[in-house]
Every structure is written in C-alpha cells, then in structure tokens.
Amino acid sequence: MSLSAEGRHSNSNNVDTLGEHSNHLNSLYPADFRIRGLALKELPHYIFFFTCHTFINKQTERALEESLKLVLVLRDLGDDVNMVGVLVICERGAERFVLEEIRDMGSFNGTGFREVLIGEVEDLEDFLTTLENKPYIHVSRVIPYEESFHFKPETLVEILKEKMKKYADRIGAGETFCIRMERRGLKGKLSSKEVEREIGGHLWNLLKDEGKKPKVDLEKPDKTVVIQTLGNLCLLGLVNTEFKQKHYLVRFK
Incomplete structure (x- = not known):
C-alpha cells in the first residue's frame, strides 16, 4: 500500500x-x-x-x-x-x-x-x-x-497450516528448511517452540507428499519460514539463505 x-x-x-x-x-x-x-x-x-x-x-x-x-x-x-x-x-x-x-x-x-x-x-x-x-x-x-493476518491463540496453528502449502511449493527437492517464530505479547497463551514444532511437522508432511524428501536444518537451512507475532497480529514469510547471508541485518532469533 x-x-x-x-x-x-x-x-x-x-x-x-x-x-x-x-x-x-x-x-x-x-x-x-x-x-x-x-x-x-x-x-x-x-x-x-x-x-x-x-x-x-x-x-x-x-x-x-x-x-x-x-x-x-x-x-x-x-x-x-x-x-x-x-x-x-x-x-x-x-x-x-x-x-x-x-x-x-x-x-x-x-x-x-x-x-x-x-x-x-x-x-x-x-x-x-x-x-x-x-x-x-x-x-x-x-x-x-510477505503477508499478515489477525488470529486468536487457539487458531494460530490451524491458520498457519493452511498457509504452508504455498511455502512448500517454494522449497525445492533436496533443499533444507526450518521454522523460526518470535512471539511478542500473549505470554502464557502462545508458545513459540510448540508452534515451530507443529508447523515444522506439517510442512515436512507436505514436502513428503510432494516427493521432495524433506530435511530440517536448524543451523544453515536453505529456506526459513519466518513467523513473527505482535499481540494478535501474525507476520509470515519465507527467506532464502543466500539473501540472509548477503544482508547481515536480516537475522532471526
């Protein structure tokens, strides 16, 4: 806009x-x-x-x-x-x-x-x-x-799962991936680790169904699904390792 x-x-x-x-x-x-x-x-x-x-x-x-x-x-x-x-x-x-x-x-x-x-x-x-x-x-x-949406703590995982298909399509055969989430607000109502685990497992299954032999790399993945929450607002995107290495300011916790 x-x-x-x-x-x-x-x-x-x-x-x-x-x-x-x-x-x-x-x-x-x-x-x-x-x-x-x-x-x-x-x-x-x-x-x-x-x-x-x-x-x-x-x-x-x-x-x-x-x-x-x-x-x-x-x-x-x-x-x-x-x-x-x-x-x-x-x-x-x-x-x-x-x-x-x-x-x-x-x-x-x-x-x-x-x-x-x-x-x-x-x-x-x-x-x-x-x-x-x-x-x-x-x-x-x-x-x-790349996109943003509002959510309730109990609906975030399901919304993210629905959105993972298009990100799975952008992860090539043989490429590694990981999920990185950073939560701000909603303490005690939302766990970053639990969301990472559930969305990572779902993305793994999507890649497997596409015959891509999924592989997780938590250190230097080829693709990182980035999830950032600000209260009830979620920001979502996919970042290539090459882009991240080129720009030192692009970093995730």
Whole structure:
C-alpha cells in the first residue's frame, strides 16, 4: 500500500476516521501507559507512529489491539503498489532515532512493543543495502515478511497450516528448511517452540507428499519460514539463505 500525500489529502473520510480512531485509542490507555509520541507526518508520506514505555500486561492488552488496528488503517490508505513488509528491530530506546533515519525510505509505524517498528518498502534489496552502508545505524535487525493476518491463540496453528502449502511449493527437492517464530505479547497463551514444532511437522508432511524428501536444518537451512507475532497480529514469510547471508541485518532469533 502507498501512503502518498496526494492520496491522503484527497480522502477527507480517511482523515476523520484517523482522528476518531486516535481519540478512541487514547481513551483506552490506562494511566500508567505513557505515550511518548503520537503524530502524523507528511515526509513525503503520512506516517503515524507512537512509542511507549511499559511492559505489556492485561491492562494494556486492549489498547495494544486498538493500536495494531490503527496501523492497519494507515496501511489501507492510498493506492495499491507492490510493497514489501518489514519489521525493523531498533537498538534499545532508539525508536525515534530510527524513524528519523528511515522516514524517506518507506512507510513505518510503531507497534506498541519496545524497539519494534513495522513498515513497508518498495525495494527490499535497496532498503537493506542503504541501511547497511550507513556508517552507523540504530537498527539491530530487519525481518522481511510477505503477508499478515489477525488470529486468536487457539487458531494460530490451524491458520498457519493452511498457509504452508504455498511455502512448500517454494522449497525445492533436496533443499533444507526450518521454522523460526518470535512471539511478542500473549505470554502464557502462545508458545513459540510448540508452534515451530507443529508447523515444522506439517510442512515436512507436505514436502513428503510432494516427493521432495524433506530435511530440517536448524543451523544453515536453505529456506526459513519466518513467523513473527505482535499481540494478535501474525507476520509470515519465507527467506532464502543466500539473501540472509548477503544482508547481515536480516537475522532471526
């Protein structure tokens, strides 16, 4: 999605929607959930961002869900173009610095999780190369993703299983694979290791059914299925080892 200034100005209904949603969001935050920044910028895109300093708990869970909804509202503004999704993991306390550094390189938003930004870029290769060629950056990792969806803890595994067929088709005969999941939020409700195990087993069976003789490699797989969750939002993608080795910022836990 493109957040062009022209498209943003041409739709007053979107402006009203953002204002109403922002006011609703502010009313949901408890007193101990301090918002450090809340702004719309036009440089050249309209970018909504917020950063906060608190641990996610039951009191802030609803506010976080509304925050993520607002991120998606912004992503739906403007004309459709081919964009690549990225999670940008910042150094400790550096969200604002990073937003300033990358504001002209795509559309980026806060997520409500410390040091984690979500964004879209037109050219992933160019974005990573530009970041990696800077003498110093406040970015520790970049995680590309291809699709996103909302889920409930009890439905995540089934949704992921349904989506694995197209990823199995992209893993060649003789290629190794692994699943890497990183959870943010939903502590006690979702286990990264359990999801990795279930999805890995399902993908293994899909590859076996295709006659590809599946093989898992947890150290240097040819293909990595990347699962990132931000509260009830899941980001999903497939990364080649060659691409990961070429760009040192592309790393998974």
